[in-house]
Amino acid sequence: xxxxxxxxxxxxxxxxxxxxxxxxxxxxxxxxxxxxxxxxxxxxxxxxxxxxxxxxxxxxxxxxxxxxxxxxxxxxxxxxxxxxxxxxxxxxxxxxxxxxxxxxxxxxxxxxxxxxxxxxxxxxxxxxxxxxxxxxxxxxxxxxxxxxxxxxxxxxxxxxxxxxxxxxxxxxxxxxxxxxxxxxxxxxxxxxxxxxxxxxxxxxxxxxxxxxxxxxxxxxxxxxxxxxxxxxxxxxxxxxxxxxxxxxxxxxxxxxxxxxxxxxxxxxxxxxxxxxxxxxxxxxxxxxxxxxxxxxxxxxxxxxxxxxxxxxxxxxxxxxxxxxxxxxxxxxxxxxxxxxxxxxxxxxxxxxxxxxxxxxxxxxxxxxxxxxxxxxxxxxxxxxxxxxxxxxxxxxxxxxxxxxxxxxxxxxxxxxxxxxxxxxxxxxxxxxxxxxxxxxxxxxxxxxxxxxxxxxxxxxxxxxxxxxxxxxxxxxxxxxxxxxxxxxxxxxxxxxxxxxxxxxxxxxxxxxxxxxxxxxxxxxxxxxxxxxxxxxxxxxxxxxxxxxxxxxxxxxxxxxxxxxxxxxxxxxxxxxxxxxxxxxxxxxxxxxxxxxxxxxxxxxx
Amino acid sequence: xxxxxxxxxxxxxxxxxxxxxxxxxxxxxxxxxxxxxxxxxxxxxxxxxxxxxxxxxxxxxxxxxxxxxxxxxxxxxxxxxxxxxxxxxxxxxxxxxxxxxxxxxxxxxxxxxxxxxxxxxxxxxxxxxxxxxxxxxxxxxxxxxxxxxxxxxxxxxxxxxxxxxxxxxxxxxxxxxxxxxxxxxxxxxxxxxxxxxxxxxxxxxxxxxxxxxxxxxxxxxxxxxxxxxxxxxxxxxxxxxxxxxxxxxxxxxxxxxxxxxxxxxxxxxxxxxxxxxxxxxxxxxxxxxxxxxxxxxxxxxxxxxxxxxxxxxxxxxxxxxxxxxxxxxxxxxxxxxxxxxxxxxxxxxxxxx
Numbered sequence: 001x002x003x004x005x006x007x008x009x010x011x012x013x014x015x016x017x018x019x020x021x022x023x024x025x026x027x028x029x030x031x032x033x034x035x036x037x038x039x040x041x042x043x044x045x046x047x048x049x050x051x052x053x054x055x056x057x058x059x060x061x062x063x064x065x066x067x068x069x070x071x072x073x074x075x076x077x078x079x080x081x082x083x084x085x086x087x088x089x090x091x092x093x094x095x096x097x098x099x100x101x102x103x104x105x106x107x108x109x110x111x112x113x114x115x116x117x118x119x120x121x122x123x124x125x126x127x128x129x130x131x132x133x134x135x136x137x138x139x140x141x142x143x144x145x146x147x148x149x150x151x152x153x154x155x156x157x158x159x160x161x162x163x164x165x166x167x168x169x170x171x172x173x174x175x176x177x178x179x180x181x182x183x184x185x186x187x188x189x190x191x192x193x194x195x196x197x198x199x200x201x202x203x204x205x206x207x208x209x210x211x212x213x214x215x216x217x218x219x220x221x222x223x224x225x226x227x228x229x230x231x232x233x234x235x236x237x238x239x240x241x242x243x244x245x246x247x248x249x250x251x252x253x254x255x256x257x258x259x260x261x262x263x264x265x266x267x268x269x270x271x272x273x274x275x276x277x278x279x280x281x282x283x284x285x286x287x288x289x290x291x292x293x294x295x296x297x298x299x300x301x302x303x304x305x306x307x308x309x310x311x312x313x314x315x316x317x318x319x320x321x322x323x324x325x326x327x328x329x330x331x332x333x334x335x336x337x338x339x340x341x342x343x344x345x346x347x348x349x350x351x352x353x354x355x356x357x358x359x360x361x362x363x364x365x366x367x368x369x370x371x372x373x374x375x376x377x378x379x380x381x382x383x384x385x386x387x388x389x390x391x392x393x394x395x396x397x398x399x400x401x402x403x404x405x406x407x408x409x410x411x412x413x414x415x416x417x418x419x420x421x422x423x424x425x426x427x428x429x430x431x432x433x434x435x436x437x438x439x440x441x442x443x444x445x446x447x448x449x450x451x452x453x454x455x456x457x458x459x460x461x462x463x464x465x466x467x468x469x470x471x472x473x474x475x476x477x478x479x480x481x482x483x484x485x486x487x488x489x490x491x492x493x494x495x496x497x498x499x500x501x502x503x504x505x506x507x508x509x510x511x512x513x514x515x516x517x518x519x520x521x522x523x524x525x526x527x528x529x530x531x532x533x534x535x536x537x538x539x540x541x542x543x544x545x546x547x548x549x550x551x552x553x554x555x556x557x558x559x560x561x562x563x564x565x566x567x568x569x570x571x572x573x574x575x576x577x578x579x580x581x582x583x584x585x586x587x588x589x590x591x592x593x594x595x596x597x598x599x600x601x602x603x604x605x
Numbered sequence: 606x607x608x609x610x611x612x613x614x615x616x617x618x619x620x621x622x623x624x625x626x627x628x629x630x631x632x633x634x635x636x637x638x639x640x641x642x643x644x645x646x647x648x649x650x651x652x653x654x655x656x657x658x659x660x661x662x663x664x665x666x667x668x669x670x671x672x673x674x675x676x677x678x679x680x681x682x683x684x685x686x687x688x689x690x691x692x693x694x695x696x697x698x699x700x701x702x703x704x705x706x707x708x709x710x711x712x713x714x715x716x717x718x719x720x721x722x723x724x725x726x727x728x729x730x731x732x733x734x735x736x737x738x739x740x741x742x743x744x745x746x747x748x749x750x751x752x753x754x755x756x757x758x759x760x761x762x763x764x765x766x767x768x769x770x771x772x773x774x775x776x777x778x779x780x781x782x783x784x785x786x787x788x789x790x791x792x793x794x795x796x797x798x799x800x801x802x803x804x805x806x807x808x809x810x811x812x813x814x815x816x817x818x819x820x821x822x823x824x825x826x827x828x829x830x831x832x833x834x835x836x837x838x839x840x841x842x843x844x845x846x847x848x849x850x851x852x853x854x855x856x857x858x859x860x861x862x863x864x865x866x867x868x869x870x871x872x873x874x875x876x877x878x879x880x881x882x883x884x885x886x887x888x889x890x891x892x893x894x895x896x897x898x899x900x901x902x903x904x905x906x907x908x909x910x911x912x913x914x915x916x917x918x919x920x921x922x923x924x925x926x927x928x929x930x931x932x933x934x935x936x937x938x939x940x941x942x943x944x945x946x947x948x949x950x951x952x953x954x955x956x957x958x
Contacts (some may be wrong), residue, residue: 003764078608080608095901096900096901096902097900100897100899100900100902143637169900170897170899171880171897173897175845175896175897176845176847177844177845177846177862178845178846178897178898178899181844181845184778184844184845184899185900186900187899189899241925270862270863271845271862271863271864272797272843272862272863273844273862273863274777274797274800274809274843274844275778275843275844275845276844279797279798279800284863285863286863286864287846287861287862287863287864288861288864321718321726322720322726322941323727323728323729324728324729324730326729326730326731326732327729327730327731327732327735327736328730328731330731330736338915340694352848352857352858352859353859353861353866354616354858354859354861354864354866357758357759357762360758360762361755361758361759364669364751364755364758365751365755365756368747368750368751368754369747371743371747372740372743372744372747375739375740375743376736376739376740376743377705379735379739381711382707382710382711382714383729383735385711385714385715385718386611386714386718386727386729387718387726387727387729388714388718388726388727389718389720389721389724389725389726390646390650390715390718390719390720391642391646391720392645392646392649392650392653392715392719392720397649397653400653400711400712400715403711404708404711404712407703407704407707407708407711408704408708411700411703411704412700414696414699414700414747414750415696415700418692418696418750418751418754419754419755419758420688420689420692420753420754420755420757420758420761421689421692421693421696421754423685423689423761423854423855423856423857424686424689424693424855424856424857425791426857426895427848427850427857427896428895430749437858462628464626464627465629465633465645466625466626466629466630467622467623467626467628469645469649470622470626472627473652475657476656480660480663481887484663484667487669488667488672488674488675488843491675492674492675492852493852493853493893495848495850495893495895497893497897497902497903498902498903499903500903500904501903503904503906503908504891504893505887505888505889505891506852506853506888506889506891507893509674509675509890510671513671515777526615529619530619530623533619533624534623534625543630543634564711581730583726583728584725584726584727584728585728586728587725589929
């Protein structure tokens with residue numbers, strides 16, 4: 001059954017006559033609410049995810065600036081903070097409870113709300129139907145629900161910031177018993193319940209979205225779009241969705257058991273506890289069980305964040321190098337390998353929990369194995385650039401930046417994945433530096449690359465180019481300035497989540513460094529605000545897109561009208577005749593996927 | 606006032622940058638978009654090259670500046686620490702080489718193959734030989750790293766040697782407590798419901814276990830270890846998960862309520878030696894909590910003294926088992942003291958008489 005039939009319910013009216021089709025669309029008098037709010041158009045839903053993600057990005061980023069202020073200037077007071085945050089910043093000094101709430105919410109929203117919902121939510125929704133040639137998702141309604149579940153999750157998480165005892169403050173990994181015991185601290189009170197409820201709803205959102213993405217990619221490709229003709233973005237999003245669908249339910253179960261332990265007196269994670277002089281009755285639970293459940297999602301989550309960025313970067317590098325992506329099949333193979341291995345490495349977060357050393361050794365092997373597909377990807381990206389004819393659009397620069405950061409952060413992963421070194425580096429600033437570079441900043445770069453590249457498709461206008469260049473340069477220089485020297489703190493053994501090093505003889509020697517990092521992070525944050533300003537300004541005032549295919553790209557989304565309506569293509573969905581990467585083939589700059597193979601064309605693909 | 610000033614400056618900077626960006630767009634439209642696109646391309650390609658060179662200088666400078674502040678390779682104060690440092694060195698060399706090669710290629714290619722009207726991109730979709738090469742080489746290198754890593758890992762996580770001294774470490778919000786097994790070298794049994802700070806039983810020792818009677822409880826002061834004598838730490842927690850982090854010994858292990866864990870190592874340098882070696886008269890071994898444990902996490906600090914056997918014995922001999930604090934009447938010293946008093950009184954009494 002064609003998508004059109006699904007959308008309009010009476011296929012025979014519209015299937016042949018283009019003109020009639022147009023008129024038919026005009027009949028849909030969409031109110032503001034159905035067009036922009038409870039929209040079932042995948043493009044609008046994608047934008048909703050993006051804008052919600054941006055809002056969370058600002059909140060999460062702002063929080064990082066606040067706690068960096070404490071880290072950089074632990075001996076100074078900032079009375080303005082007391083004005084805004086009252087007793088959380090008594091006397092202008094960030095209180096420990098406040099600090100831990102900030103880092104917890106910073107981690108949670110950046111990992112889940114920005115880099116999961118904001119990244120794959122945005123680009124899966126926007127790109128899947130456009131790049132495989134479908135009118136919309138398999139189930140536009142579930143797709144809409146996916147956003148609204150995310151929205152409710154966001155509202156609850158946001159509300160938790162305002163409860164009297166503050167939001168969750170046990171770190172984004174919320175290890176029990178700290179997170180399970182109300183008495184263990186303010187951050188383990190009602191804020192923690194709200195965190196868990198919000199995350200449960202978020203997981204529902206993510207599952208609804210993920211199932212939809214998988215179904216759509218598998219079932220709704222246009223004629224001729226075989227799996228191996230899909231652009232790599234689609235492959236990456238497909239694997240991302242599979243990872244999410246298989247791993248998020250495990251986190252859900254972990255979160256629900258934690259809610260039971262918190263509120264119903266069960267002992268899944270609790271045993272032998274005396275908190276605040278209060279002997280608890282729980283016996284027989286295992287605190288480590290939660291870590292297994294958490295990291296069974298938590299590790300795939302890293303790839304849920306990273307894979308869409310990899311997919312988009314592959315596409316953008318290829319388009320702007322005017323060269324096919326090198327080793328298309330190897331790229332798919334390595335995505336597949338990463339996807340499988342992602343499920344088999346979770347315990348490398350737990351080398352020092354008392355894990356059986358033999359079990360640990362298995363996880364070392366599997367963890368370091370991931371470096372092989374990662375290396376293949378890096379070398380393939382490098383070869384894609386080799387002998388290209390490279391255009392440096394802001395999107396392309398961010399894609400190159402992504403590769404650079406992925407290399408840097410990936411290599412430090414070889415330290416942490418090796419249990420011997422992890423004994424020393426576990427839970428130090430080295431870890432913070434590592435995952436911020438490889439997962440945080442790199443994926444952010446992938447996201448920026450995607451936004452700059454597909455903004456013309458989203459809004460029919462361009463982002464301001466000059467601001468884009470400034471944005472890129474400030475961000476990449478800033479990211480390296482912030483996170484590169486941070487590794488040294490970790491090598492010195494400075495633990496993460498320490499808000500004040502002055503009490504420590506062996507750690508208290510990084511004053512200048514911490515000041516520098518704080519100042520740079522403020523500049524980088526201000527730069528992101530400028531990007532956001534550029535984003536919203538350009539939606540309304542940006543330079544208009546005048547050609548259908550501004551980047552000279554092969555993929556299907558550029559065969560739609562400049563401002564595609566609901567249904568994407570006017571008339572028939574185009575048929576696909578070739579893979580997505582025929583750039584500079586046979587002396588032609590690019591050959592769109594819709595063009596039939598010529599009689600005298602050379603053979604490859 | 607200062608804050609306001611900064612905000613105003615930021616806002617102005619913001620506006621100016623935006624205006625410049627906007628103006629540059631108009632200029633590019635007037636000059637011809639193609640021309641300004643080419644110019645932008647050249648500038649950014651050049652900047653990528655500058656970034657590569659500047660970045661590599663930065664990496665070098667960063668190491669010059671901070672390299673001395675980290676724990677120097679070889680400065681570790683335990684036998685396992687030497688293994689960890691060795692593994693770190695191997696990994697650093699391998700990743701360092703890969704880092705320099707790949708980053709250089711990335712930025713160099715970007716610069717070299719910037720768009721030009723005269724060049725045509727090379728249609729190069731795949732090459733099996735190349736792909737096999739960069740699958741196999743990383744796989745071999747990683748096998749080497751896994752091999753070394755696991756060799757050290759199994760050595761570090763092996764059973765503690767029989768002559769190891771045992772010290773129990775217990776974490777709770779936000780302090781460390783230690784227990785030595787005493788003369789019988791056995792830590793007595795515990796049950797968490799027996800914990801009662803007021804009643805001289807902070808660890809929940811079961812007093813009917815005789816092994817408990819000579820256990821020495823230490824809190825609020827240094828943990829004492831003997832140089833060159835293996836030590837096994839048995840690690841517990843009373844409330845939430847903590848972590849015994851020993852940066853100088855390169856050791857670390859979580860303290861999990863309900864599930865005791867353990868590590869062992871041999872301290873190889875006394876505190877005194879370290880003071881000299883680090884040229885730091887204030888030097889002290891620190892125990893840092895490395896697992897988020899609540900609002901006092903960042904200040905959950907313990908200290909360790911590593912000393913000679915004689916010094917240790919001198920320290921230990923002055924310690925009394927907690928058992929006698931809980932049951933003063935069982936304390937032989939107290940009994941003796943009592944007896945002495947009785948004797949003294951008895952001795953005095955007759956005189957008075």
